[in-house]
Amino acid sequence: MTRNVGIGVIAMGWMGMTHSRAYQQIVHRFPQSDLTPRLVICADSEPSRTDEAVQRFGFERTTSDWRAVLADADVEVVSITAPNGLHREMCLAAFDAGKHVFCEKPVGRCPAETLEIAAAARDSGVHTFTGFCYRWSPVVQELKKLIEDGRLGDLTHYRGRFFCGYGHNPYRVLSWRFQKEHAGFGVLGDLMSHTLDMALMLAGPISEVVSQQETFTPQRPLPSSTGTHFSEQSGGPVGPVSNEDYVGAMVRFSGGARGTLEACRVIAGSDCEHAFELNGTRGAARWNFERMNELELFLDDAHPDQPGYARLQTRPQYPHHADFNPGGSVGLGYEDLMTIEVHEFLRGVVEDRSVEPGLDQMARVAAVQDAMARSWESRTWEAVAAAVAE
Ligand SMILES: NC(=O)c1ccc[n+]([C@@H]2O[C@H](COP(=O)([O-])OP(=O)(O)OC[C@H]3O[C@@H](n4cnc5c(N)ncnc54)[C@H](O)[C@@H]3O)[C@@H](O)[C@H]2O)c1
Incomplete structure (x- = not known):
């Protein structure tokens, strides 16, 4: 039976758009997995970016406040694709909200920040992933x-x-x-x-x-x-x-x-x-x-x-x-x-x-x-x- 997974994407720049497209491709490329990502909500501080994301990918909702993505009960997995300086606050809030997190590299602005975020993820028990695509x-x-x-x-x-x-x-x-x-x-x-x-x-x-x-x-x-x-x-x-x-x-x-x-x-x-x-x-x-x-x-x-x-x-x-x-x-x-x-x-x-x-x-x-x-x-x-x- 198909398993729906609610997705939220925070920041719709290059990587936000790319992650969204990739989630949509799963049903075409991996039908045997019976996974259906559902693009629930995306956030960006620039409204033109979220408007474009709705047009291109059909997100159900948009917001200019990334915290609304984490508060959304339909969201199980969050992609964090914002500039690095925002990752710490976003990741820690996502772990607190119990969301599974795909955060783009390099995660923190500096190694100490990355190590802090990784430790917090371990303590929270959520699943995490990072974008080492190559x-x-x-x-x-x-x-x-x-x-x-x-x-x-x-x-x-x-x-x-x-x-x-x-x-x-x-x-x-x-x-x-x-x-x-x-x-x-x-x-x-x-x-x-x-x-x-x-x-x-x-x-x-x-x-x-x-x-x-x-x-x-x-x-x-x-x-x-x-x-x-x-x-x-x-x-x-x-x-x-x-x-x-x-x-x-x-x-x-x-x-x-x-x-x-x-x-x-x-x-x-x-x-x-x-x-x-x-x-x-x-x-x-x-x-x-x-x-x-x-x-x-x-x-x-x-x-x-x-x-x-x-x-x-x-x-x-x-x-x-x-x-x-x-x-x-x-x-x-x-x-x-x-x-x-x-x-x-x-x-x-x-x-x-x-x-x-x-x-x-x-x-x-x-x-x-x-x-x-x-x-x-x-x-x-x-x-x-x-x-x-x-
Ligand atoms: N894995 C890879 O190959 C790869 C490639 C490129 C970028 N990245 C990583 O992805 C992340 C994003 O890079 P990018 O190139 O997509 O950046 P980008 O500059 O294209 O997009 C950043 C987006 O963040 C939005 N934003 C800024 N502040 C925000 C806020 N407070 N709330 C919501 N949205 C906000 C901007 O409006 C913009 O749409 C970085 O961490 C980068 O290192 C990874």
């Missing part, structure tokens, strides 16, 4: 299985990066993302969260880091109206960028691998280069979201006399591919990864079990971010504290 690419999930099965041997090297040049153009406005007050950290929270989730998922815990940061574009145009980080403006007043554009780190994994991680939002040339290369004692792999349906893979045992990478295309045998397409090489896109993640979360909610990545995984990421930020001050290696009792 991990759901079928080829990445297939690689994860190969690593877990030992096909690549012991991992020795990991190089992760997220070069997403949304701020490369200096006329892109001073949106909330570039302001410490609203975003908290810059790319340490925004992009490095994704890089770290992928690294921790594939290569295991990180024990020590040494890190550096830089702000290459110190000021940006003040937006004349509400704008996103994709809005451009020139000729008017400018304001200071108050968080970092770039973070780089050398890392030591507890399992023995050594690696580097980098993230930058002003880099030239790369639009959404969320990528990794990893090497083990018996194999190697590399992936780049810009070609998210491809995986380059080398396995000693597959081609012992032919060293070199094979280029694999996504195919129905890989996790989740067949939910979208019956044919090999008929690829998925970014929003399909969002559909997979909201489906994973809602299944966990209706089956009353925790699913990864929840706020505990976000806490593991935050613990590494905390060590990176400490290293900027100490200019030396910093140990990563345990974030979650494992």
Whole structure:
């Protein structure tokens, strides 16, 4: 029998719209789950955004007061897709209201805030989830299985990066993302969260880091109206960028691998280069979201006399591919990864079990971010504290 799940979405910017679309896709992509998300209510401080959400997705109600979403008895699950600076208050209120919460990364403005929110979630007993969408690419999930099965041997090297040049153009406005007050950290929270989730998922815990940061574009145009980080403006007043554009780190994994991680939002040339290369004692792999349906893979045992990478295309045998397409090489896109993640979360909610990545995984990421930020001050290696009792 179909299980209806009442959904509330708080903040209808890019992610609010994307989450809403993803919830709607569940009935089409995962009919076997018999889950029917019901878009009950959405909130945004800009009425034009909620009007648009009603038109596009058919929300039953709208509000400019996000607390009304949490007070709504028909809402079981809440997506929190507001700017980072609002997440703490919204999450804590949602836990108090007994709602299950999907909060977008990086959850808190700083690692301490993220850890506080994750601890409160644990105490409240609600189910939580966070938006590490890239991990759901079928080829990445297939690689994860190969690593877990030992096909690549012991991992020795990991190089992760997220070069997403949304701020490369200096006329892109001073949106909330570039302001410490609203975003908290810059790319340490925004992009490095994704890089770290992928690294921790594939290569295991990180024990020590040494890190550096830089702000290459110190000021940006003040937006004349509400704008996103994709809005451009020139000729008017400018304001200071108050968080970092770039973070780089050398890392030591507890399992023995050594690696580097980098993230930058002003880099030239790369639009959404969320990528990794990893090497083990018996194999190697590399992936780049810009070609998210491809995986380059080398396995000693597959081609012992032919060293070199094979280029694999996504195919129905890989996790989740067949939910979208019956044919090999008929690829998925970014929003399909969002559909997979909201489906994973809602299944966990209706089956009353925790699913990864929840706020505990976000806490593991935050613990590494905390060590990176400490290293900027100490200019030396910093140990990563345990974030979650494992
Ligand atoms: N997982 C991913 O790939 C991914 C991608 C982009 C953004 N994000 C995360 O999603 C979150 C939102 O980012 P975005 O790009 O959608 O932002 P955005 O700027 O596009 O949208 C933010 C929305 O919040 C609304 N808002 C602001 N104050 C509000 C309030 N008090 N009450 C209700 N609504 C309010 C704004 O009007 C706007 O519609 C951030 O935490 C970001 O890090 C995740």
